Amino acid sequence: xxxxxxxxxxxxxxxxxxxxxxxxxxxxxxxxxxxxxxxxxxxxxxxxxxxxxxxxxxxxxxxxxxxxxxxxxxxxxxxxxxxxxxxxxxxxxxxxxxxxxxxxxxxxxxxxxxxxxxxxxxxxxxxxxxxxxxxxxxxxxxxxxxxxxxxxxxxxxxxxxxxxxxxxxxxxxxxxxxxxxxxxxxxxxxxxxxxxxxxxxxxxxxxxxxxxxxxxxxxxxxxxxxxxxxxxxxxxxxxxxxxxxxxxxxxxxxxxxxxxxxxxxxxxxxxxxxxxxxxxxxxxxxxxxxxxxxxxxxxxxxxxxxxxxxxxxxxxxxxxxxxxxxxxxxxxxxxxxxxxxxxxxxxxxxxxxxxxxxxxxxxxxxxxxxxxxxxxxxxxxxxxxxxxxxxxxxxxxxxxxxxxxxxxxxxxxxxxxxxxxxxxxxxxxxxxxxxxxxxxxxxxxxxxxxxxxxxxxxxxxxxxxxxxxxxxxxxxxxxxxxxxxxxxxx
Amino acid sequence: xxxxxxxxxxxxxxxxxxxxxxxxxxxxxxxxxxxxxxxxxxxxxxxxxxxxxxxxxxxxxxxxxxxxxxxxxxxxxxxxxxxxxxxxxxxxxxxxxxxxxxxxxxxxxxxxxxxxxxxxxxxxxxxxxxxxxxxxxxxxxxxxxxxxxxxxxxxxxxxxxxxxxxxxxxxxxxxxxxxxxxxxxxxxxxxxxxxxxxxxxxxxxxxxxxxxxxxxxxxxxxxxxxxxxxxxxxxxxxxxxxxxxxxxxxxxxxxxxxxxxxxxxxxxxxxxxxxxxxxxxxxxxxxxxxxxxxxxxxxxxxxxxxxxxxxxxxxxxxxxxxxxxxxxxxxxxxxxxxxxxxxxxxxxxxxxxxxxxxxxxxxxxxxxxxxxxxxxxxxxxxxxxxxxxxxxxxxxxxxxxxxxxxxxxxxxxxxxxxxxxxxxxxxxxxxxxxxxxxxxxxxxxxxxxxxxxxxxxxxxxxxxxxxxxxxxxxxxxxxxxxxxxxxxxxx
Numbered sequence: 017x018x019x020x021x022x023x024x025x026x027x028x029x030x031x032x033x034x035x036x037x038x039x040x041x042x043x044x045x046x047x048x049x050x051x052x053x054x055x056x057x058x059x060x061x062x063x064x065x066x067x068x069x070x071x072x073x074x075x076x077x078x079x080x081x082x083x084x085x086x087x088x089x090x091x092x093x094x095x096x097x098x099x100x101x102x103x104x105x106x107x108x109x110x111x112x113x114x115x116x117x118x119x120x121x122x123x124x125x126x127x128x129x130x131x132x133x134x135x136x137x138x139x140x141x142x143x144x145x146x147x148x149x150x151x152x153x154x155x156x157x158x159x160x161x162x163x164x165x166x167x168x169x170x171x172x173x174x175x176x177x178x179x180x181x182x183x184x185x186x187x188x189x190x191x192x193x194x195x196x197x198x199x200x201x202x203x204x205x206x207x208x209x210x211x212x213x214x215x216x217x218x219x220x221x222x223x224x225x226x227x228x229x230x231x232x233x234x235x236x237x238x239x240x241x242x243x244x245x246x247x248x249x250x251x252x253x254x255x256x257x258x259x260x261x262x263x264x265x266x267x268x269x270x271x272x273x274x275x276x277x278x279x280x281x282x283x284x285x286x287x288x289x290x291x292x293x294x295x296x297x298x299x300x301x302x303x304x305x306x307x308x309x310x311x312x313x314x315x316x317x318x319x320x321x322x323x324x325x326x327x328x329x330x331x332x333x334x335x336x337x338x339x340x341x342x343x344x345x346x347x348x349x350x351x352x353x354x355x356x357x358x359x360x361x362x363x364x365x366x367x368x369x370x371x372x373x374x375x376x377x378x379x380x381x382x383x384x385x386x387x388x389x390x391x392x393x394x395x396x397x398x399x400x401x402x403x404x405x406x407x408x409x410x411x412x413x414x415x416x417x418x419x420x421x422x423x424x425x426x427x428x429x430x431x432x433x434x435x436x437x438x439x440x441x442x443x444x445x446x447x448x449x450x451x452x453x454x455x456x457x458x459x460x461x462x463x464x465x466x467x468x469x470x471x472x473x474x475x476x477x478x479x480x481x482x483x484x485x486x487x488x489x490x491x492x493x494x495x496x497x498x499x500x501x502x503x504x505x506x
Numbered sequence: 507x508x509x510x511x512x513x514x515x516x517x518x519x520x521x522x523x524x525x526x527x528x529x530x531x532x533x534x535x536x537x538x539x540x541x542x543x544x545x546x547x548x549x550x551x552x553x554x555x556x557x558x559x560x561x562x563x564x565x566x567x568x569x570x571x572x573x574x575x576x577x578x579x580x581x582x583x584x585x586x587x588x589x590x591x592x593x594x595x596x597x598x599x600x601x602x603x604x605x606x607x608x609x610x611x612x613x614x615x616x617x618x619x620x621x622x623x624x625x626x627x628x629x630x631x632x633x634x635x636x637x638x639x640x641x642x643x644x645x646x647x648x649x650x651x652x653x654x655x656x657x658x659x660x661x662x663x664x665x666x667x668x669x670x671x672x673x674x675x676x677x678x679x680x681x682x683x684x685x686x687x688x689x690x691x692x693x694x695x696x697x698x699x700x701x702x703x704x705x706x707x708x709x710x711x712x713x714x715x716x717x718x719x720x721x722x723x724x725x726x727x728x729x730x731x732x733x734x735x736x737x738x739x740x741x742x743x744x745x746x747x748x749x750x751x752x753x754x755x756x757x758x759x760x761x762x763x764x765x766x767x768x769x770x771x772x773x774x775x776x777x778x779x780x781x782x783x784x785x786x787x788x789x790x791x792x793x794x795x796x797x798x799x800x801x802x803x804x805x806x807x808x809x810x811x812x813x814x815x816x817x818x819x820x821x822x823x824x825x826x827x828x829x830x831x832x833x834x835x836x837x838x839x840x841x842x843x844x845x846x847x848x849x850x851x852x853x854x855x856x857x858x859x860x861x862x863x864x865x866x867x868x869x870x871x872x873x874x875x876x877x878x879x880x881x882x883x884x885x886x887x888x889x890x891x892x893x894x895x896x897x898x899x900x901x902x903x904x905x906x907x908x909x910x911x912x913x914x915x916x917x918x919x920x921x922x923x924x925x926x927x928x929x930x931x932x933x934x935x936x937x938x939x940x941x942x943x944x945x946x947x948x949x950x951x952x953x954x955x956x957x958x959x960x961x962x963x964x965x966x967x968x969x970x971x972x973x974x975x976x977x978x979x980x981x982x983x984x985x986x987x988x989x990x991x992x993x994x995x996x997x
Binding site: 037041083084085086087088124127149152153154156157160163164167168176180183184187188191192194195198199201202 | 880884888895900901902906910913914917918922925926929930932933936937940943944947948982983986987990
């Protein structure tokens with residue numbers, strides 16, 4: 017039997033989290049070291065999976081399957097293909113950098129890391145799940161710790177409200193999707209939750225058209241789709257830095273990915289019938305999100321709404337149901353995850369110095385935190401879709417796919433690039449350049465070495481993917497082919 | 507009644523009940539001879555004895571797969587009854603542990619004796635196959651519980667709880683008894699299993715049958731605290747000693763469900779459609795009302811009372827699925843109800859255990875008093891987190907799979923709308939459970955440096971329960987197969 021590497025990746029965080037809970041409360045350094053060790057281990061394994069995945073062979077690899085509840089056909093079934101391999105890596109990276117960024121948390125770090133790691137297990141579990149029941153199981157595990165993480169360690173002003181709003185939104189979405197999943201299970205008559213089997217169930221077009229909106233939107237709530245995006249900026253802003261990174265970087269991909277895996281892949285006919293309005297919703301996300309981001313004065317809200325805008329691009333790529341669009345969305349999920357984690361890390365670092373996030377009150381931080389400034393500019397260039405950065409590799413195919421399906425939507429959507437550029441440049445100019453306000457003089461210091469490691473790692477990934485797209489594109493393409501096969505080779 | 511030879515194996519069929527009675531006798535004797543200062547250990551004796559009975563029953567008294575009617579048709583030996591008996595034994599053992607550290611109980615010997623008597627009644631409820639036996643069992647369960655609810659005689663609230671419970675209980679039982687007598691009048695037999703065939707063969711008017719069913723449901727609805735027979739629950743839970751409230755909301759409620767499932771499924775196949783509709787209506791009303799009223803509570807025991815009303819509503823979803831009449835669906839329905847109750851009993855015992863542990867130290871049951879608990883008692887808070895999240899239906903805890911199974915049963919039965927009502931309700935549930943957790947984990951208080959010491963009996967019981975919640979929620983296959991066996995025994 018081969019080494020169960022995916023299971024080890026999935027369970028490393030939760031086991032580490034439980035062990036951390038057993039440490040005495042006052043041993044804060046040991047808690048942090050243990051967290052870092054576990055995160056490093058998970059990161060190394062996910063890097064290994066990423067590079068060991070055989071692109072030429074394609075399909076699902078590192079598959080493990082154990083029966084869980086045979087009488088209902090529930091199994092523990094994991095495997096990765098070209099679509100989720102990058103997402104596993106993304107989670108590994110964000111978890112690792114999240115631990116580095118959270119080093120300074122001093123209020124009950126033990127509980128913080130334990131909850132963060134339970135969340136990470138849920139995320140890994142959803143990304144590798146090939147069983148519908150298992151997917152829901154881990155999905156809910158990923159949702160709940162957010163509540164505690166935001167409400168306990170979040171920004172005091174809005175944390176209670178934002179945490180409750182976020183949890184209820186996501187829970188509503190997931191239970192609506194759950195009913196759809198149960199309907200699929202019983203209608204298929206196959207008595208299995210195995211998604212590979214359900215792909216072949218041959219649901220009637222009427223069934224697919226009826227249930228697709230429930231399943232897709234149920235998950236897409238977590239992907240931040242308009243008009244259900246409302247929880248997301250509030251949640252981002254209220255969350256502590258590492259949680260914002262996880263939240264925007266990974267959790268939103270969870271929703272998008274599950275919408276693809278369960279909605280599009282299991283109900284392809286439904287997807288074809290409904291995509292015209294989903295692409296419109298996504299268009300609203302992209303353009304409206306960008307406009308709202310550009311009028312925010314709170315640094316973190318800018319990034320929060322930019323996530324809404326960028327996740328709209330992911331949904332838009334899905335909605336084209338074309339090779340280009342899906343490829344772009346696959347890369348965008350990874351690229352945006354890294355980019356937004358980087359943004360939130362920088363916002364956190366600046367806030368720790370300035371204790372304010374009001375953009376007009378900030379300035380001159382390039383001299384205080386040069387590495388963070390560099391990282392933010394890299395993230396900004398990715399965000400604008402500049403060639404040479406991963407954002408270009410992601411957004412260009414999406415626009416190509418949209419152009420082929422609905423040219424006028426592509427024309428409207430590209431407006432967002434201009435607006436994105438405007439608000440990114442404005443933020444860079446206002447926050448990092450110019451004069452450091454007097455009240456900050458002498459009170460500020462550079463980011464910690466650990467922060468710098470995290471920022472440089474994230475920036476490096478964005479540049480590598482941008483300069484050498486071949487490290488990711490063929491892989492995602494193999495996953496896209498898998499999706500298209502289910503769509504009838506469209 | 508006894509015709510033919512006496513088969514000693516029928517003694518084995520009621521082994522748990524016999525052993526509980528013996529244990530009760532032992533407690534009575536120990537209560538007489540032990541000096542007062544040792545009497546606290548009676549709880550350990552009770553808990554230990556019940557655990558032994560549980561293990562011994564699992565070892566020697568397991569029923570055959572083929573069910574049989576014994577003791578002159580009074581009792582049916584099958585897996586459904588057996589599994590519920592094990593649940594009651596577990597619930598009683600845990601309650602005994604919680605009571606050990608509960609200083610406000612005086613006269614401990616009597617307390618445990620009454621609890622055991624009630625457990626015997628529940629065991630017979632789960633296996634009764636005759637209306638007379640059923641009524642006796644229900645009364646044997648209820649009367650000791652009336653006393654237990656009012657056991658703190660110096661406390662007005664407790665005596666009020668006991669009295670209220672008695673009045674409601676007496677009223678509903680008499681209505682139920684009236685229903686029983688009508689059934690006997692129509693069918694000419696008191697045996698539940700014969701009742702079905704008589705009803706099927708005779709041409710009884712549907713209205714008459716439905717009317718007697720409604721009367722019977724009043725009694726059952728009281729036991730499971732379903733709307734509109736739920737009024738007693740919040741007041742009684744609030745006033746009763748917390749371990750007793752836990753016992754009422756778990757074992758006693760599960761016993762009610764055991765009876766409900768058996769009687770509806772076996773005795774009323776002629777009017778399946780009618781009782782399906784009635785059960786659906788009750789289920790929706792119970793879930794919705796329970797959850798909505800729980801939202802506004804400031805006392806944690808009252809909140810848990812409303813939450814336990816809501817949970818009866820969820821379990822009823824599975825009962826409704828039973829009414830479709832297709833065997834595979836019915837089986838999934840019964841399975842989901844049994845599984846739901848297993849998960850719910852473990853979870854709710856943990857929830858009440860935490861409340862008892864907190865209440866006995868601080869003397870308060872107000873939710874606001876829980877502020878800063880995560881700093882005062884991290885372990886206790888963690889158990890509370892686990893229990894409340896399981897109640898809310900979050901994985902990897904028992905409540906999640908249990909909910910998925912009842913919703914699955916509903917979807918399987920073609921009742922998608924009922925599953926949707928269920929999921930919407932669970933969102934409301936999540937809100938108020940989280941509100942409590944917010945107080946525990948987020949709010950600070952002036953007393954947050956005062957620890958909340960945990961007695962050994964509480965630590966043991968809560969530890970077992972927390973692990974149990976996790977086990978039911980992750981390794982659910984054995985539990986589910988158990989529940990399936992129980993369901994299969996119904997046919």
